[in-house]
Amino acid sequence: DGAEGGGGEKSAIHFLVLTSFPFPSSQCTNGHLMCAGCFIHLLADARLKEEQATCPNCRCEISKSLCCRNLAVEKAVSELPSECGFCMRQFPRSLLERHQKEECQDRVTQCKYKRIGCPWQGPYHELTVHEAECTHPTKTGNELMEILDEMDQTHKKEMQLYNSIFSLLSFEKIGYTEVQFRPYRTDDFITRLYYETPRFTVLNQTWVLKARVNDSERNPNLSCKRTLSFQLILKSKISSPMECSFLLLKGPYDDVKINPVIYHFVFTNENNETEYVPLPIIDSVECNKLLAAKNINLRLFIFQIQK
Numbered sequence: 001d002g003a004e005g006g007g008g009e010k011s012a013i014h015f016l017v018l019t020s021f022p023f024p025s026s027q028c029t030n031g032h033l034m035c036a037g038c039f040i041h042l043l044a045d046a047r048l049k050e051e052q053a054t055c056p057n058c059r060c061e062i063s064k065s066l067c068c069r070n071l072a073v074e075k076a077v078s079e080l081p082s083e084c085g086f087c088m089r090q091f092p093r094s095l096l097e098r099h100q101k102e103e104c105q106d107r108v109t110q111c112k113y114k115r116i117g118c119p120w121q122g123p124y125h126e127l128t129v130h131e132a133e134c135t136h137p138t139k140t141g142n143e144l145m146e147i148l149d150e151m152d153q154t155h156k157k158e159m160q161l162y163n164s165i166f167s168l169l170s171f172e173k174i175g176y177t178e179v180q181f182r183p184y185r186t187d188d189f190i191t192r193l194y195y196e197t198p199r200f201t202v203l204n205q206t207w208v209l210k211a212r213v214n215d216s217e218r219n220p221n222l223s224c225k226r227t228l229s230f231q232l233i234l235k236s237k238i239s240s241p242m243e244c245s246f247l248l249l250k251g252p253y254d255d256v257k258i259n260p261v262i263y264h265f266v267f268t269n270e271n272n273e274t275e276y277v278p279l280p281i282i283d284s285v286e287c288n289k290l291l292a293a294k295n296i297n298l299r300l301f302i303f304q305i306q307k
Contacts, residue, residue, distance in 0.1 A: 025074055026067040028055040033073060034062075037285065043292035048193055048213065048221040050185060064292075086123070113137060117147030164262055168245055173304035175202035178251060181211050181296035192216055195228075195296060199235060202302050205242070206235040209300065212276065213291070226287035228279040232265070232300075234272040242267040243305040248279060251297040256289050257282045258298075 026039040032055050034042070042062065046053035053062050081090040084099060086106035091099050100107055105125040111118040113136040120130055139147075168174070181195035195211040211230040214220040232246055243266045250258050259280040281287045290296045 025070060025077075026062075027070045027073075028058065028060055028062050028067055030055065030058045030060055031070075032057040033070060034067075039067065040285075040288050040292045044226070044288040045221050047183065047291050050191065050193070111136075116144055117151060161260065161262070165260065168262070168301075168303045171303045172306055173203055174301070175304075176299060176301045177202050179209055179248075179298055179300050181209065181298070183295075190218060192218070193220075202300070203304055205238070207302075208233045208235055211279065211296070215276070224284065226284040226291065228281060228287055228290065229276040230279050231276045232263075232274045232302075234267045237269055238267065243307075245303045245305065247301050249299045249301070251299050254297060257286050 026034050026036060028034070034056070038056075039062070042056070043053050043064070054060060055062050078094045079092050082093045082096050083090050084096065084104055084106075086100060086104045086108070106123045108121055109124045109127050111120040111127070111131055111134055113131070113134050114120075116136050116139075118134055118136040120134070122130065136144075136147075177200050179197045179200060181197055184194055184196055185191040186194065193213055194216070197209045199206050199208055201207070209230055209232055211228050214223060214225070214227055215229060217223070220226065230248065234242070243264075245262050245264050247260055247262050248258070249260060250256050259282060261278070261280045263274065263277050265274045281290070
């Protein structure tokens with residue numbers, strides 16, 4: 001929204017959505033406002049197109065250092081009326097979150113018997129009637145056991161990841177380091193953006209990480225969906241195969257949301273590069289946060305499996 005220059009109507013609409021995002025607005029040097037979501041998206045698009053990001057209204061240069069917050073506008077917008085997505089009534093934006101979470105009679109809620117498998121979801125004002133008629137409390141023990149078995153399987157899959165991480169922490173050889181992906185361009189006629197880290201040492205070996213956007217599709221800037229994938233490359237020569245598990249997490253000072261995924265590979269001198277694997281960012285908004293930054297800072301863990 002508001003990604004293109006425009007007249008008063010589009011600017012007014014854009015002004016009204018400033019606090020639709022859980023972070024502050026940004027203002028260019030000429031005073032034009034952007035919600036933080038659009039600001040990050042503009043910076044990410046400029047990175048993908050190898051261009052200088054510009055204000056969609058006046059085309060002046062924008063960046064994290066050139067733009068600033070307008071606290072007066074943020075305060076004013078917080079008092080503007082906004083429509084509840086459930087009951088369609090209007091409230092000041094400063095009160096909307098509490099209304100939607102605690103007070104709205106049309107907010108989506110779940111049956112209290114969801115713990116024994118009831119899938120019902122509906123408006124809060126229908127909850128009492130549903131729970132009085134819910135059939136799950138009257139199911140037989142065998143029926144409930146089947147439902148609980150399915151729920152246990154889902155929970156078991158979720159716990160496998162955490163148990164795997166705890167198991168890896170008991171390994172004898174563990175290494176981690178902060179890595180910084182720097183943007184580069186290919187030498188193709190139509191250049192493509194990719195990222196690469198400087199060489200670094202972990203577990204007494206030299207490594208490099210590479211990353212690419214949307215699996216190196218030609219025009220990722222035209223896609224609303226943004227993804228990053230990466231590969232780990234062993235640069236050292238080794239005397240025997242080196243079996244490792246590895247994962248990337250966010251750096252200590254970043255707020256990007258990455259779900260931990262453990263990858264596994266056996267490195268040899270002939271096969272020293274993993275396939276490109278997904279960086280498990282939760283959505284395109286989080287990916288844009290990384291792309292908008294000058295460099296991408298993450299933390300890499302490598303666990304060597306001893307025979």
